[in-house]
Amino acid sequence: MELYKELNKNKEYIKNTLYGSDDIVFKEFENNGTKCFLIYTDNIIRGTTIEEAVLTNIMVRGEKNFDAFEMQNNLIAVGETKLVQSFEEIFDAVLLGDTALIVENDNRAVIISTKGWPSRGIQEAKTEVVVQGPKDAFTELGSMNTVLIRRRIRDTALKVRRFKCGRRSKTDIAVMYLKDVAKEELVENVIRQIKALDVDCILDSGYLEQFMEKRYSSPFPQLQLTERPDKASSAIYEGRVAVVVDNSPFVILVPSTLNIFFQSAEDYYDRWEIMSFMRILRFFAAVLSVTLPGLYIALTVYRPDLIPTSLALKIASGRAYVPFPAIAEVLIMETAFELLREAGVRLPSPVSSAFGIVGGIVIGSAAVEAGIVGPVVVIIAALSGICSFAVPNPAFVSALRIVKYIIIFMSAFWGLFGFYTSVFLVLAHLASLESYGVPYLYPFCGGSANNYTDFKDSVLRAPLRKMRKRPVFAKAGQKIRMLFKNKEGGR
Amino acid sequence: MKRLIGFVLILPFLVTGCGGNDIEGRNFVSAVGYDTEANSGYEISLCFIEPDGKDMYSAAKADVISPTAAVTDKVLSSGKRQMYFGHLKAVVIGSSAAENGSLDEILIDLSSNNDISMDTVVLCAQNSASGIISTVSNSGDGLYIWDFYKNNKDRLYSTQKLTLAEAVKKLDTQNGIVIPLVDAEDESLIINGGVIFSNNIKTGVFDNNQIQGFIYVLGGGKGHSEVININSEEVPFNIEKNTSSVKFYEQDGVLKADYDISFKVKRLDGFNYPEGASEILAQQIKGKCLAAIEKLQHLNSDSLGIAQRLKRQDNRLYNKFYNEEMFKNMVINLEINVAEK
Amino acid sequence: MNFSCNNKISHNQFAAVIIAAFLGCTAVSAPLGIIETAGGGAYISVFLGGFAASVLFYVLVRLTGKRMDNSYENAAYSSLGKVLGFIVLASVFAYTSVYGGFQLSTTARMVHFTMEKSVSSLFAAILIVFVAFYTALRGRECVGRISEIAAVLMLVFILFIFVLSAPSMDLITLKPTPDEWRGILKGAFMSFSALSVAGYVFIMLPEGENTKNAALSVFAAFLIITVVLSFGTALAVSCFGVEESKRKLWPVIQMMNYTEFPGSLVERQEVLMSGFYVFSSFILTSLSVHISSVMLESIFKRINRVFSVLVSCAALLFFCLCALRKGGFDAVYSIYGFNLAMYGVMILAPVVSVLRRKK
16 A cells, blocks of 8 residues: 555554554654654664664754655665655564654655664574584574575675565565576575465474475475574585575575485584494484384294394393283383483473483383383384484484384284385385475485486595585586696696 | 275284284294104104293203194194294204104205294204203203304314205205214213215214214315324324315226315424324325215215216216116225325 | 476386396296206306397397387377277286286285295285385386385395305306206296296386487396396205205295305394395386386376276286185296287387387
8 A cells, every 4th residue: 555645644544553563663753844753663673773873863964854765865874775655565664673764745655774683693503513513503583594604605696585475474585596506497496386375474494394395294304404504505505495584593405305314514524434434324323213123023023033043032031021012012112212302302401411311221221120121122212212313304303203113013013024015115205205306315316317426425425525516406517516637626 | 085095004904913923922942853653653852942031041941742743733832832943953853763764854844844944953863862852951051052063163073064954955966965963971962973864764873983084075174183193192183174076987887986185284283293194194084084985885875975976077977877876886086185284 | 307207217217127126026936947947057047048038128129219209108009099009008008917916926925925924915915015006106206216226225235145155156066967958948948038028117118218228228137137046046056956946935035044144133134135025026016006007097098197006006916816816836827828928028029119219
């Protein structure tokens, strides 16, 4: 709706619309007899800006009757201002922390950038902790997050496309990518998809992630969330697209493959031998955490002949007075560990680690003492729990936890055959997933698309000098990312 | 459609599942013995380990079951726990079963049972198998025979290891087989020597020296040791390497085989080796080998697999000479080479 | 280069599908009969037959000219006309269902007898078909991708086993005698036909690919299968001897028990290894279901994808049940004019290739 020429009408309309919002401040004042009207939201503005750069200038230095345009150009000493002509734009700006100035006999308003949100500042990353490497993490402030990325990519090709999403929340979304590296269809696809969303609110990037996933019924995350600016930047350098969501300390990276969930930012900061070893360990741990309880059931209940004799006898004697079948035994222990994990999250952090360890040891040994479970099961459950923590991405770990139960049940019902069937089913499911056109199991599947060079950054992490090509995400003509002509690294 | 898929998913749970038996609900049979009774049934004795939460090795029990084979299943399942053959380690053939010619029946039956590992050790008892099994059980160590072979991997002096797979293969391809002999003496087991089968029937027994000769002819003497006696003083040699090759030819209408058996031996520290010790060693080895071959030929038990070798090496000779008595009538020459390291 | 759902697979993936699907199934079905006819020299038969089949497939793929621009089902209709096209597609549908069903029945039997006694063969078959339903519904890309992983894993493990067990091979039993050569040649023909029933996978050949590369992949894939099979047969025979191998249900897999893994965690490796066989069977069944469903869709246009896959599953399960009722392994292959169908496919295969020539 367009603004009126008369100030009173404007004032009335605005006050009516914002009636009941006591945190909105209306300020009326005069400049050489011209009535002015100032609107802003309390506490999310920087007060000094309004006082020093706006009010002082207009009230004291205004020598003649300025209209809105002249005020914007001559009086208001703020870098970012713009003229608008509709009420909607005024409301959007005011609710965002900007200040609107309406002048008598003018159907234009000046929007003055005065944003000054409360924020907790840049802190250390909590979920993706590294030993070596930068410690800063994204914050809830979307603009700050783009800055954190921009600081690491000082390239004119880094584009930031901003728009709003959410019918009522009007959350700021920023899509960041390297124009000459990222594929255009990918960028357009991401933007189109987000713009097409018609939902009430986007409270966190987790919302957006679930809306953007193609197969939302799958337990496996098809997009990557990160709170590390270095990780986001490296993804952008590879030709991926980062989606920064305001009010969320997590940035979405698309596309994401299974392989990426096993990469930690640290992998590239430390030596390649140890990090290759860590990669192997992570993959091994992930397989173990999913299959171990199921395999235990399949082997002890259905095929004890596969277990080495002395171990079989040990398991048998350990279970001799256990009143429950093996499946119940495993479920009891697994549930206990899941509860410990969940309770540990809720507890204040100094207590939680102690609680986890003590709880694990006490419950485990008490259960064995009481004869409710065999000693081997405690080891199995603990091992599968520990293994799951070796995978760096929490979302992927949750998926593994769900899959573990599927395998447990199928193994309990049909033994080794059920075990194989469930493993195949999981593999088939993974093979059917795609993330924005990239197979989820890439580069283990379809590696030929990039001449198998992406294997250098999968189960092993090749020396940095050997990873000359960008991964498959980059544009076809933009595959080379480093050039060495001589040993020193010069061209 | 989704309901249909859901139904298909649930259906299996309704019709099958949970058919397993928990591991502690099984008795682990570690050794099984076969004897035959007069009325042509089998007497089967089992040594099994009960998982009872205590020291499991002490829980070995022997159970002698004496019905005929036909009702074995019923007896095996009537106990408190299921008899489980998945960890069967040793099969002992009693001498009555061996003399009756039921060897291949027993072994093929065992090998066709999917629970049973083909790595199971096959032994032949001097007397009754049930005696051996109860000795194993009384010794408190249900895995005695298995451990014996495991811990003496390359150092079996007067016996060999025969697995179910090897035994079955030999039964198929040659008319004779030698099965290691086990005997119980004063509540302890002695595994040495071997029982000779020809055409599936027990025909004789190798003593310690003969079975050593037999092993040497097959080229499996690595890890054995040979003790020679000079001037009433005993000096040992360790055999580091033993190879054997055979050549067949025809001479004067007789089939002849030249065995070329060579050894690499090592002297041990702390012994005084006189002059010409290796010649005496070669003589002693040759004597053992000849004794073994002589005995096998006498019993017409082609346990060396000579017919099979001849068939592959020289088919023409095989076709010319092959008959039931071929092995018996063959002239076998031995050439022993002993080299010191 | 874009991955997204175009229902296409690369020729590398195609080779992986062949290896993953047929390595396991032929490893079980082929050597049994061949050892019986050829005796100790069975491995030579397997190699000769397999090599001949590989060459045949190479030639057949090359028949398609430089590039294939048309998918098989479209080519059949556009160049043969409605009636003939219908007959060809319907016969391919029937053939895949029967072949897939028979192979499934052997798997189901194996599962029941050697892997899990508590799982009846009927139920094993149903479960496998259910998994195949899921995989086939996700399209041929899904089958291709999963094969890529399975094929690599299988080959790595098999290579590992072969390297470890090769020194213990008993070469004496492997030397063929002159009177066995007749049997060996006969066995070679058997192995040739066992592999050439795989001929129908041509239908999956990716369109738009360079034929030369595709032909090489196919050749390499079948050659790998051949080499692995003949080596496996040799090991099995040297391990069990001829007679015992005949008695064994799956000698090539059961022989793995004798490989002494350094510090192995598992007592009997062969049962764990049989997992590869089950995997292979999953892939073959999914492949069969997928191909039949594609045929159905091109015969009856506008058919629902879910429905067509469901019908294909049902058809495959039906033939599997028939085979299960009939009994043992040999009986299965002597029924329903299966051999006739096999030769039919062998005649059909060149026709298929020529059809897809670029016009």
